[in-house]
Amino acid sequence: MTRRRGYTVTIAFAAVVIVALGAWLVVATMSGDDSRSGSGAVYDAQVAGYWPAEDPQTLTLRVLTGRGDAVRPARVEENGKQVRVAVQAVRSTSGSRGDIGIPTTVTIQLKDPLGTRPVVDEQGQTVPRTDSSGRILPGSNGRPSTPGTP
Structure with missing residues (x-):
């Protein structure tokens, strides 16, 4: 009977350890604000601007991410x-921090020259045309700048 009691104690101890380890893992991976802020989480990065290259089919996007995040x-x-x-980014696994808007660039190739077409983000909002430093240019509403028009 003592042998059976020993197995029961061993099984109970193992169950407690497994539950404690599971609870620790849940708490360790929880974020402070929402489920998309944990390390390794994928999120939609903000496309803050774009500028065309000399090639009319190449654009450089200015994207805002968190420190150390992979684009x-x-x-x-x-x-x-x-x-x-x-553009999506993956949260860095090196420590926790908030969204701080670190600018980075992504180059894209278009099938056809951009021409007068506006560039919009995933929500349909116009992405402003900028220079390479991020300064928004006149006429950045996605249409060519015409004197006398807003």
Whole structure:
């Protein structure tokens, strides 16, 4: 009977250890604000601007991410009316910090020259045309700048 009691104690101890380890893992991976802020989480990065290269089919996107986050290749959908861009990033695994907007760049290739088509983000908001320093240029509403028009 003592042998059976020993097995029961061993099994109970193992169950307590497994439950405690599981609880520790849940607490260790929880974030302070929401489920997308944990290390390794994928999120939609803000596309803050773009500027064209000399090649009319190449654009550089200015993307805001968190410190140390990895940027995935951009998704591009284009038609005759607009170019829709989206960039995802992966949270850094080196410590915790909030979203702080570190600028980085992503280069994309279009099938057709940009021309007068606006560049929009995934939500359909116009992405402003900027210079390479991030300064928004006149006429950055996605249309060519014409004197006398806002």
